[in-house]
Amino acid sequence: MTFQGPLLARVRGRAMLLVGSLAGLMVQSALASPVSDALPAIRQVDHEGQGNAAAARAWKVLAAADASALPEILAAMDGANPLAANWLRAAIDGIVSKASGRLPVDALVAFLAETRHDPRGRRLAFDLVQGADPARAEQLLDGMIEDPSVELRRDAVAKVIARAGVLQAEGKKDEALVAYQQAFAASRTVGQIQTLAAAIRELGGAVDLARHFGFLTRWQVAGPFDNTGKEGFAAVLPPEKFFDLKATYDGKEGKVSWQAIETTDEYGMVNLNITYPPPPPPADAKPAEGGSKEGIKEVLAYAATEFESPLAGPAEIRIGTGNAWKVWVNGQPVFGRDEYHRGTEIDQYRMPVVLKKGPNQILIKLCQDEQRKPWTTEWEFQLRLCDEVGTAILPADGVATQERSQ
Amino acid sequence: MPRLQSLVSSLTLALVLFPLGVSLVPVRGEDWLEFRGLGGASRVEQGSLPVELSAADVRWSTNLPGRGLSGVLVVGERAFVTTSDGPTQDRLHLICLSTATGEILWDRQVWATGRTMCHSKTSVAAPTPCSDGTRVYAIFSSNDLVCFDLDGNLQWLRGITYDYPNVSNSLGMASSLLVTGGTVIVPVENDSESYSLGLDSATGANRWRLDRPKGANWTSPVVLAPGLVALQSKSGIDAIRVSDGSTVWQYAEGADTVSSSALADGVLYIPSSGITALTLDPADPAKEPKQAWRNNQLSPSTASCAVAGNAIYCINGAGVLTAGDRADGKRRWQLRLQGPYSGTPVTDGRHLWAVNEAGLVQVVELGEEEGKVVATLDLGDEILCSPAAASGALYVRSNTKIHKIGK
Incomplete structure (x- = not known):
């Protein structure tokens, strides 16, 4: 199994949209305006600098355009990859800087009203309107409380x-x-x-914050397994090969099996130090370096849950953790990162996935390293499912649970 | 390096490297084109900066759209600085200002394509950009890299995390760029997918990509000689030929991952076991260098050391300035300054200008036996960047402003 980059996957997921948008641009280029002619070269930039030279030539044409071209350039962001969007973004800066405030505000407002357009382009259109007519922009916000941007x-x-x-x-x-x-x-x-x-x-x-975000709170966990020298991150252990809730495995300190846990943390944090507490220290033990030791080290564990998706389609898995991790959906690897204790926050990692209607199995591997500083004891994660905007995808039956598979 | 030599070599570099079609502006010796200036020594021509400072010496202060702690570049009559703003700090700016007036001449934005999470003390606009005199190259903690000409025309851009999804650091990336031999050196070293890249300065295409030691690394590369750079990591120093990324020599005795090395007059001062000085072969810097000395009493912290005259100056985590003899590394004297410091001081060998995190500029007279604070100027602004110095002025920036101090 290989891990797919989240952004790469996102681009692939938008392939159809891109094809459609390119077709639209081809129709536009039949009109033979310099801007229309220049846009395809911008949209063809891709990984590792592909298309940069042609894009630089096209960029000069765009940046020299009149402000009336802004809606067309903004629309070219629809379905564009993030690099192309940035070329377009910078060209708009060039146009606006020489427009002396004379912007096509009505056309920009009309563009903004069409929520099918790329959220980045629409936000930029709003910023341009705000710069030219702050009162009008303020008024527009009243209708945007459910905006896809x-x-x-x-x-x-x-x-x-x-x-x-x-x-x-x-x-x-x-x-x-x-x-x-x-x-x-x-x-x-x-x-x-x-x-x-x-x-x-x-x-x-x-x-109910956990529900608002869509954090998954009920899990089956198995561990601890060995992560001495951080080698467990790359090791393919039995739970990754075949998922069986009734299985027992050779763990770091003996046989381990799956057990059900539920976090009550309102941000869905699953703290494995609670599930796998360290043994009490010997009476004559010296204090750990830099502070008390509150967790076991050089271990890893798996957490699994089954999510009953109400619909089939694209979604995002968002994870927050300061530990090294890998995640799979329905047996397919999504992403992983071997970084330890550099900080954590909600939605630290965003990964596009495709859910099937009905049960979807989510498996996460969470690794703990050898560091003994106080800030390195955390062994925890939070995981939620949502759409691209961040709206929680709630399970069909209202609970994210592993119970039905037991 | 004497000023004339610097000017000649810079002019040569500018004339050789840049293809037709790009407006050719010669690099001037008094420009400040990279993090900590030429060689990372943070050195200026003697007598070029004002020693007596008062509020009137703040020539201008300009509000910046966004926050950051990257250093300022000065190319001729233009200054360049990066910022980030927006709810998730994903709007990335490269801003060009007039050095004469502080007016913003242009501001170009892109969106972050990589992660923008970082420690609250740092910023997405942490790495200092660099320039070869005709283009400005800027990178951000999200590993978005842009190249503009001096007039704000986009030449190329890259999303390094877009290309390699595990290139990131949840504390933030901060290594600065370097350009030499028509190659932009892009250190994006971290715990996971850890690389340094050499990109074609004209197109942004990969010339090479090196696997680097896995581990968070915030240090910046240094030009050892035209076409030869030093990459620093926890393992030590790798001297890399920029044409193909090949390693020509290694110093494998470890080095710091925060403060960076400095090159002055053919000697590389490495933050390794204190400071370790390596003398490059003047006939061929690609040959294995010789260790000149090592002194663990010289202990830089977040700030790197500055080198000028016959001494090296390091500020430790407690704000103590230590002067070391460049001949043998021996400690000459120490002086407690008002710290703490994030930015590397600037020196001309007679005086040293240190700007602490509270925005207090302290001018230190550098004697053989002692150092003495002879002037201070309170900017009243949190300064975490390393100052730039060009044409008789210091440039510093905060999360809200950029200031010019001096001529």
Whole structure:
């Protein structure tokens, strides 16, 4: 099995969209405007500098264009790979810098209204409108609380939060709570969600963060296995070869088998130090270097769950962990990374996957290294399923559980 | 290196390397074209920077769109700096300013294609860009790399993490770029997929890609000689021929992964067991160098050492400046400065300009027996970058501003 890069997979996943967009550009180029002619060269850039020389020539044409070309250049971001989008992005900077504020605001607003366009292009169109006509941009945000652009949605939600804050300051707690709850339901930005959760709770409301994010909380775990010298990361151990919840394996310290766990952490953090606590130290043991030892070291474990997907189609697995890890979906490797204790955050790693309707098996391997510093004891992960915007994909039956496969 | 020699070699480099079709602006000796200046020695011509400092010496301060701690480049009458902004710091800017007025001449943006997560003290705009006098090359912690000409025309771009998905560091990447021999040196070394690349400076295409030691590495390369660079890692130093990426010699006794080496007058000062000095063969720097000395009393921390005159100057984690004799490495004197420091000081051999994290510029008079703070200037701004120095002025930047101090 080989691991596929998440961005590469994302590009492949958009292949059909790209073909369609290129066809559209070919039709446009029949009109023979210099901008239309230049766009295909930009869109053909790819990995390791492919197409850069031709793109540089085309870029000069785009950057020299009149501001009226902005909607067409923005539209060329639809289905473009991230590198091509950046060539287009920089060309727009060039156009705008010499436009002296004379931008086709109506055309940009019309572009923005079409949510089929690439979220990056739409956000950029909004920024251009905002620069030219701030009041109009502010007004546009009122209709964007469910926008497919995470950033536009974030700004729209921020307006609702501000309104709720005013209501709260005026003592209208019930109305403020409703506004906060509306904002919470719409928000897909981590910091904003956390702020909203605190505000709702302060007003006596309830929030379910794990559900809002779509964290998977029920797992079967097997371990600990040996990870001495970090060699377990690359080793292909039995749970990777054949998944069997009834199996027992040779672990690091003896036989190990699967056991069910459930995290109650509202951010879905699965702490394997709780499942596999270290043995109590001998009475005469010296303190560990730099602080107390709270976890076992040079080990790894597997966690598995079955997710009942309501639909077949594209999704994202998002993982946060400071440990080395690999993840598989339905037996297929998705990604892995052998980095230890450099920090963790929600949605640290985003990987496109395709779910089938019904049960989908998710397997994660989590490795712990040898370091003994206090900040190296963490052996934990959080994993969620969502769409590209970050909207949680909830299981068909409302619970992400391994129970049905037992 | 004497100024004239620097000027001649830079002019030669500029004339040889750049193809037709790109506006040819000769590199001037007083330009500041890479992290810590020529050779990473953080050295300026003697007497070129003001010793007496007052608030009036802050010629201009310009607000920046976004945050960062990368150093400033100066190419002729233009200064260049990178920033990042946006909710996830994924909007990456390369900004060109007038050195005369501080006016932003152009600002070009791209979106991050790699991960932007990093430690709160650092930034996505941590690595310092570099220039060969006609183009500016800028990389970010997301491993997005852009090349613009001096007028803001995009020449090429790369997404190194887009190409190699496990090139990243959750604490943030910070190694700076280098350009020599028509090759851009791109160190993207980390715990997982750890590489250094040599890219064609005209197109951004790979000339070579080296597997490098796995491990977080924030150090920056140094030009040893035209077409020859030193890559530093926890393993030591690898001298690499930029034309093909081949290793011509190795120093395998380990080196720091934060502070970087400096080259001055044919001697490479490596943060290894304190500081280890290697003398390059003047006839052929590609030959195995000889160890001149080693002194573990010289202990740089986040900041790297500066080299000028007959001394090397290192600031440790406690803010203590140590002067070491370049002849034998022996410690001459120590002086406690107001720290802490993230940025490497600048020196002309008679004075040293150190800017601490609180934005306090301290000018140290460098004697044979002692050092003495003779002037200070409080910028009132958090400064984590290494200062640039060009044409009689220092340039520093914060998360919000860029400042010019001096002429």
